[in-house]
Amino acid sequence: MAVRYELRHHLLFSLAKVSALLVLAATLLYGLLPRQRDDYGAFPFLLDSRTVVWLAMELHLMFAAFVLGVPLFTLIVEMVGAATREERYDRLAREFTRLLALAFTTTAVLGVLGLGALVFLYPQFITYLGSVFSSTYLPYAALILADAVVLVLYAFTWETLQGRLKWLHISLGVLLNLVGTALMCIANAWATFMMSPAGVTEEGALVSLSKAIQNPFWWPINVHRIIANVAFGGSIAAAYAAIRFLSAKSDEERAHYDWMGYVGNFIALWALIPLPFAGYWLGKEIYAYSAQMGTSMMGGAFSWLFIIQAVLIATLFISANYYMWLGLGRIPGGHRYYKYVLGMEALIFLAMAVWMTPHTLVASLAEARRMGGAHHPLLGVFGVMSAKNTAVNLVILTTFLSFVLYRRANKERAEVRPPGGIGGPLFIAALSLFPILLCGVNGFLGQGAKAEKSLPELRQEVESLRAAIVGTSEKMATQLDKLKELGRKQSELEKLAQTPGIHHAAGFRVIAIIFAAFLGLALLDMFVVRGRIGGLLQWVILATAAGIVLFYGIRGYFVEAEVRIGFSVYQVMAVLFAMISITAIDLFIFFGAKSLGPVEWGKMPRRSQYVLVLLAVVFTLTIGLMGIVRSGIREAWHVYGVMRDTSQWAFTPTMGYGTTVVAAAALIFFALVSSIFWLGMKEKKDG
Amino acid sequence: MLSLVRNLVLFILSITAGFVYIGNAIPQIKTQPAEAITVVGETPEQTVAAGKAIFMSDRAQCLTCHSLGEDPKARCPNQEGLGERAGKRKPGTTAAQYLVESVYNPNAFIVPGYPRNQMKPVHKPPIALSHDEITAALMFLNTLGGKSDSEFLEQVKEAQDPWRKGLLRPEESVEADKLPILSGDAPRGHELYRSQGCVLCHRIRDEGRDVCPDLSAIGGSQSPDYILESILTPSAIIVKGYKEVKMSLKPRRFVRGVPVKWVPDREHPKSIVLSVDAGGGQREEQEVDLSEATSIGETAVVVKKGKKVEATYGDYVSGDQQTGVTMKMLENGEWIERRFHASDIKRVDQAESPMPSNFAEMMTPSEIYDLVSFLMAQKGKK
Structure with a gap:
């Protein structure tokens, strides 16, 4: 009876929250937007219009990745638990699902804030986007409602749907992920249409909504984001576990969170492996859509961005491997494999150095003269795709070897x-x-x-x-x-x-x-x-x-x-x-x-847990960094080739400014996520 | 617990600070949106100056793929020397026409060795240069090895006209140039070039005469298909200035030949020096007093005059047999345009090449392709 009451209470509460936010969004779009007279509005405090929209949307996107990534992560963990009949997996999945409700609300609030910023600061643009995509707004709102309902059902039927009914609960998890993915795909259609518009005339009038949705970059971005969300969900879960490990008061608690961190990292890393290939696919589509756009992306001002990206990805791979090598220490017999670590480490560092080598850099005349051209005579050889593909494949093989050695350690x-x-x-x-x-x-x-x-x-x-x-x-x-x-x-x-x-x-x-x-x-x-x-x-x-x-x-x-x-x-x-x-x-x-003995969970050096936090932070920064280039290659266009950005903020900012905004968004994100975790922990304790 | 929170906050802050540091340590490039460049003034020099600014601008994005000077990594052709090459790139196309087509319809002709679909039409978004900006940019490009004067400016504007009016649309793709179907032997082709009498009219470096186009660099500017067509059907495309002129003289005489010189000039001629067929594969120069000519020109319009038909010669301007033809005629030492009504026209004989059109009957396929191979090997400077 109590479960049924709790379920009904949460369902009603969630529906009320989401409905209120949807009404607010509809008021913005259909009540306030038509009243905007200017092409662009001005933000009255400190920040400029673009930075306001950038921050709001970046945060919305990070939370969206969280609320899409964590259910994918929990579903995988729940399925592993059901298959292995190990209850700890089930508990782990459940622990994270309870955190989702608050994160879901935060995502929706940030979405409405972002929409509000667009309506007041970029009314002309959002009006045009509406002229193309307004018929997707209703299904989008319906999916948000459906997602809220399924999420409550998934979170609050955990105990009821156990045993022979477990498949039903897993089905709810699958449904939750399907609805979430559909939501993401609709939003991706809007974002990718801005980069590679299709289904409209040269003047921008809609000809085919289906083509506008299935524009050239839609599928590559969909696939890339689904995989990235799994990796992100895993890394956030691992970071949560790491913080709980560091604050644990008993060995038992430490052991539990050590294991949780390991599982989160394991899933994040397995999702990280195919990400470079999904990225190459997107890059290929960008070149196929517009060779000029591709050349601007890889050979122009953004070539430096990819050096920063390589630094971040190198940090991810090196840290993830380092975490596994540290993990050998908690496994009896793990020391037998220490001898391989140095070689693997050297290989990963060398491969990552190759990956960081730029193909073409914006060089001064003096620098170009010293190099004897636009490419460095020696290092230029490593800046090409042959070298980079080889490097990333060798890193993946090495990371896999780390897994194998870890698995057979004891x-x-x-x-x-x-x-x-x-x-x-x-x-x-x-x-x-x-x-x-x-x-x-x-x-x-x-x-x-x-x-x-x-x-x-x-x-x-x-x-x-x-x-x-x-x-x-x-x-x-x-x-x-x-x-x-x-x-x-x-x-x-x-x-x-x-x-x-x-x-x-x-x-x-x-x-x-x-x-x-x-x-x-x-x-x-x-x-x-x-x-x-x-x-x-x-x-x-x-x-x-x-x-x-x-x-x-x-x-x-x-x-x-x-x-x-x-x-x-x-x-x-x-x-x-x-x-x-x-x-x-x-x-x-x-x-x-x-x-040679069971894994001694909890017997990990404290620095290993900081590695997990590092992974989550770097994942978040990478999401933000790639957002700069995704949006930046449109140059001074709201919709590439269709609608120009004529505002005073149409210029492409420096990388210094871009990384500062991304870092600020990441810090706000972590502050909000920490609050959600704290509330979640408090609720559990109170419960 | 507090120390843990402090450590974690410091740790996360240090990572993000490192990220921001790297972001600020690299070269800071702020790209302003490209602004339209006003093409100030009407003189060719002012237009060229504006064109240079447009070509170099981020807005036009030309230098994203093209280079000025040799760059082996450039995705698209080097523009240095373009003014010299433009008129020779595509058969039957002037430099202005070629340049205009290259920017409005980039896939129409692809320079051999470069990939298709690299360039978007520059008058369309996302580049979307105005027609005047394009005129200026082309004026500048032609100065790279050529001369951009008021005459060239007019030629560019004339070639742009259908694009300005929206009468033409860019093509999606055009079939690439094909390789010759027989490989051919260049040294044997050289022997044939001499034995078949090509040297009597064409020049290749120090060998031959200047009656017909110089072939010293034909292999660098034309495709094998074009050369083959020129051998088998010489009148299909005739290089400007090498069309045979036909002339009716009083009383009822007829002369044809390739103009060598107009005396004193083309605009107000008194006489013309022609290179005429002297028989036996030989040619000779003959000066004709134009006061004896009843009509002169590259094209013949055969008109009905009662029961009689009569050929009148002039230079074709526009029209066809169905709608009537406008011709430029020489009358009393002045060139004037005259229109022939469709109902009066029996037939129109287009300009012809002085080159024999029976090589297919005289030579085997191997010999023809040997000749093509020899001509394709001529890539040197004139």
Whole structure:
């Protein structure tokens, strides 16, 4: 009865809050906006109009990432708990879900504040955006209401929906994430339309809402933000755990929060791994949409921004690895792997130094003269995509190796592997079919493979026809038909030679065969020789993956750009296959392993917890920094190429100013999040 | 607890301070929105000066991809020397027409070796230069190896006219230049160039004559397809100044040849020196007194006069057989425009090239492509 009452109370309270905010938003849009007479308003206190909107929207975005990221994180943790039947996972997920309600309200309040700033300071722009997207406002409001309802249901039915009803609760979690993701996608449509408008005439009049929503950058940003939200949610959870660890009064409490921090960091890091690739996809789309926009982004004033981004990403990877290496200390037997740390550390530092190397920098004439051009004679070699792709893939492989060593830290393999325990390794091994099939299809069956196969035949035909023409003494006038045929066949040949993927079919075939052979050996190890070659096979796979990454990284310098771009797919596939297959083998060979003792949760140096806080802060700063470039490449346009920003704040600010605003937003965000955590803790204590 | 809070606050502050420090330590670039540059004055010099400012501005974004001077990493062609190349880039296109097309319709012609779809039409957003700004920028670009005088300014404005009126739209893409279907042997082509009599009219460096266009740099400015077409159907595109002039003389005489010189000048001519076919592949120069000419020009309009038909020669200006044709005619030593009504016209014979059009009957495909290969190898300066 009490649960039902509590649920009803929270539902009504939440609905009332959200409805009030929605009414306020509607009043701003439909009541106050039409009354604005000027194109731009002025903010009366201290800050300029743009900074006000920037701060409000940045904070809204950070909180949105929080309320979208944390449910993704809690759902993953809850599912792991349901699968492993370990209650601590369930408790962890629940602890965070309770914090969400307040964060959700804060996000909505910040959203309304941001909208208010836009209505009063940029009325002309928000009126135009409304002329394109007003029909999305109602579904957006409905989704906000739905999100509020599902969130309350998810948070307050935790105890009721246990046991056989657990699947129902997990379904609520899935629904919560689906609604949240849909909300994010609608808002992304507005933001990306400003960068790559579609579905409107040259004058900006709406032609197709569907095209305006599915503009060129919509999907890349959607995917990038979903992955980033998981990483952000994990890092915030880890930071929360770290603070609780540092303030813990008992060993038991310390142990719990040490474990919580570990889980948060684990999830954040796994989501961090695919982020650079999602970023490259977005970059590729930017170049495809407008080469000028791409060049301004990577080669102009923003080239320095990417150096700062590289510093932040390097901090993330180095800190995350450092946290894991510190974690070896709390695991009996972990010291056996210390010997690998120095090598891994050196590799990560070197790779990150390569990643930080700029391609083109805005240099003074004197600097350019000293370098002998716009590119440094030695370091310029590392500023290109071949080097950077290689660097980031090697960092990912190294980070994965840290995971593997951490996982097996307290295990000593049994001399004879006991039977059983095949389901998990087999399931993971089956996942490695994805890179194998992807490479196999591209290498054997794809458009490029087919073109590659028919190319010699057509080439032969062209040569025969050419020989027939050249080999006679007939004059040109009598051979015009044959020449036309030759012209037609040659065009066909040239078209065939440009088939996408034709240059990569052979590479995909070789890699698919290598992967398939490794998978075969892994299965041989599991079913025939029972783990005797597993350990060696893991090292061979790791070395092969690193070899593929390095080989194609170096080869990228000697081939044309259109061929080079495809090499990054081989590198990603090699890393992906290595991570899946090595994990599968590891699960198999360490089954029934002798434990050197349980993980001594809580026995972590205090500095390790500061590393978790550092990760969360750096994630937040990275979100803000990337916001600068996402918005900045529009230059002095509200909507790129459609609606100019004619306000006095249309200039692109310096990086110094940009980083200051982002830092201020991050500090306000952490102050607000800390308050939410404190209220959450207080509520729990009171409860 | 308080010390923990203090430590955490200091820790977070130090991270953000580090971030702000790096942000402030790098070069501080504040990019102002590009403002429209007013094209002041009407003289070519003033227009060129304004054009230079536009070309260099952030607003036009030209230097984002183009370079002034060799830069191997530049995404788009080096603009140095453009004024010299512009008139030779595209067959049948003047420098002004080529430059105008390149900025309004960048995909219409792609300089070999550079990627397609790199440039947006500059009169459209996001660059959205005004037509006058474009005129000025092109005037400046032409000074890079060429001369931008009032005549060139008029040519640019004339070429811009359909774009100003919105009659033309940029193309999305155009098929790239193709490679020749037979490879050809350049040394053999050189032998054929001599044996087939090309040297009698064309010049390649020190060899040949100046009756027809100089081919010393043909390979650097034209495609193999263009050269092939010029060999097989010489009249398809005739380089300006090398069209054959036809002339009817009193009483009922006819002369044709390539003009070598107008005496005293083209505007008010008294006589003309023509290079005419002397038979046996030879040519000779012949001066004709224009007071004997009843009509002279590159194009013939055959008109009906009762039951008779009569050819009148002049320079084509505009129109066609269906709507009537306007021609520039030489009458009493002055050039005047005269219009022929469609109902009077029996046919219009366009200007012809003095070059023989029967190479396809005289040469094998291999020989023709040997010749193309030899000509494509001519990339040197004149």
